[in-house]
Amino acid sequence: MATDYQRIVKDGLWDNNGVLCMLLGMCPTMAMTTSATNGLGMGLATAVVMAASNLLVALFRDRITQEVRIPVYILIVAAMVTLVDLTMNAWMHELYKVLGLFIALIVSNCLPLARLEAFASKEPVLNSLLDGIFMGLGFTISLTVIGAVREIIGSGTLFADASLLLGPAFKFLEMRILPEDTGVLVMILPPGGFLVAGLLVVAKRILDVRAGKGIQMAGAHSV
Amino acid sequence: MKETALMMIGAALVNNVILARFLGLCSFMGVTTRIDTAAGMGMATTFVITVSAMADWAVQHYVLDAYGLGFLRTVTFILVIASAVQFTEMIIRKVSPTLFQMLGIYLPLITTNCAVLGVALLLVEGNMSLIGATLFAFASAAGYSLVMVIFAGLRERLVLAQVPRLFAGPPIAFIVAGLLAMAFMGFSGISTV
Numbered sequence: 482m483a484t485d486y487q488r489i490v491k492d493g494l495w496d497n498n499g500v501l502c503m504l505l506g507m508c509p510t511m512a513m514t515t516s517a518t519n520g521l522g523m524g525l526a527t528a529v530v531m532a533a534s535n536l537l538v539a540l541f542r543d544r545i546t547q548e549v550r551i552p553v554y555i556l557i558v559a560a561m562v563t564l565v566d567l568t569m570n571a572w573m574h575e576l577y578k579v580l581g582l583f584i585a586l587i588v589s590n591c592l593p594l595a596r597l598e599a600f601a602s603k604e605p606v607l608n609s610l611l612d613g614i615f616m617g618l619g620f621t622i623s624l625t626v627i628g629a630v631r632e633i634i635g636s637g638t639l640f641a642d643a644s645l646l647l648g649p650a651f652k653f654l655e656m657r658i659l660p661e662d663t664g665v666l667v668m669i670l671p672p673g674g675f676l677v678a679g680l681l682v683v684a685k686r687i688l689d690v691r692a693g694k695g696i697q698m699a700g701a702h703s704v
Numbered sequence: 705m706k707e708t709a710l711m712m713i714g715a716a717l718v719n720n721v722i723l724a725r726f727l728g729l730c731s732f733m734g735v736t737t738r739i740d741t742a743a744g745m746g747m748a749t750t751f752v753i754t755v756s757a758m759a760d761w762a763v764q765h766y767v768l769d770a771y772g773l774g775f776l777r778t779v780t781f782i783l784v785i786a787s788a789v790q791f792t793e794m795i796i797r798k799v800s801p802t803l804f805q806m807l808g809i810y811l812p813l814i815t816t817n818c819a820v821l822g823v824a825l826l827l828v829e830g831n832m833s834l835i836g837a838t839l840f841a842f843a844s845a846a847g848y849s850l851v852m853v854i855f856a857g858l859r860e861r862l863v864l865a866q867v868p869r870l871f872a873g874p875p876i877a878f879i880v881a882g883l884l885a886m887a888f889m890g891f892s893g894i895s896t897v
Contacts, residue, residue, distance in 0.1 A: 504733060507726075507729035507733065508726050508727055508728070508729045508730070508822075509726075512725070512726035551812075552786065555782055555815070555816075556779065556782075556783075559778050559782050560779060562778055563776070563778050563779060582822060582825055582826065582829075585777070585778045585825055586727075586818045586821060586825070588778055588782050588816075588821060589782070589815075589816045589818040589821045589822075590816075590818070591816055594816060670885075671726065671885045671889070672882040672885040672886040673882070674882075675878045675879065675881040675882030675885055676879060676882040678878050679871075679874070679877075679878030679879040679881075680875070682874055682875045682878070683871055683875045686870050687870060
């Protein structure tokens, strides 16, 4: 049984990583990775929604019939998103202002819906909860890494404004890597998002090939 | 008149839905392997975006605002969009069975295309009139279709190119998209809306 959980954790964080392998949830991945802090915040919000909706669907999956499952899934995700949206607006207002539209858009992020359909509708409750948490964390890690790369090259800082957006406890994360005014602006602008995402998928493939695994030709299969 | 025209150009080219706002990227990567599919998808999505923008505008003004139910916005909008998609599916099946066959599974999935929900939410935040909102939605959708078709054209050429094995598939598509986004940055400055 323990190996089962290990597989879920490994799948979520690396082997089946939502962004780098399955290429799901690309919109927030591109839009919210102008800094590592934004990526972290966006990823965590999505992870909460995924864990909660995976849990709910796994609990009720015997009652949700085949014909109406997609609308029900969307409504469950939308309800969770509304909760996260209101919570963040109340207690993390600075971060909420930065992420703005993309909190509500977690509803139409393909990743939560894909995990509900592919995992939570078939597997036991605890497995589904774990899958939600670790798929969400895998998403968070990808977003934070893409954000960090774009932020370091683009503005020379790492986790800038973390204390403002995530709370004073995160002050220790803020640092400046490159001297002031040395950033390559294009990395912060939209094209940089595409370039960094493409190169990171390649980087993951290189690591997988080094580890003796084949290249996963995933992606480009969903709307 | 001039403001409206500038607003529409801004929505279509400068703040392009795909390349500047990063909405609808899944379909951007998913259905752009052939020009005709991309064009069909663009048209269907344009229709859905425009119809659901009008419906969402009405729902926001006459239901949510009137009864102070603003917190239900996400849930109601996604329901309105799902109905609009269903409606579009019925129309396309009647009008063009070929296009219906071609789009297949991607048609119902327009519901989770974040461009649709994104444009609707942008309208609400922008406090536009019904006509302004409809034009904004249509212009944004036209920009979406334009980029879909251009990118499909690029990818048709890309199939013939010799790409390093590690870059094959999605990575090279991302890099091409990055270059396209850079090209579209040339439009910035035309309109600030």
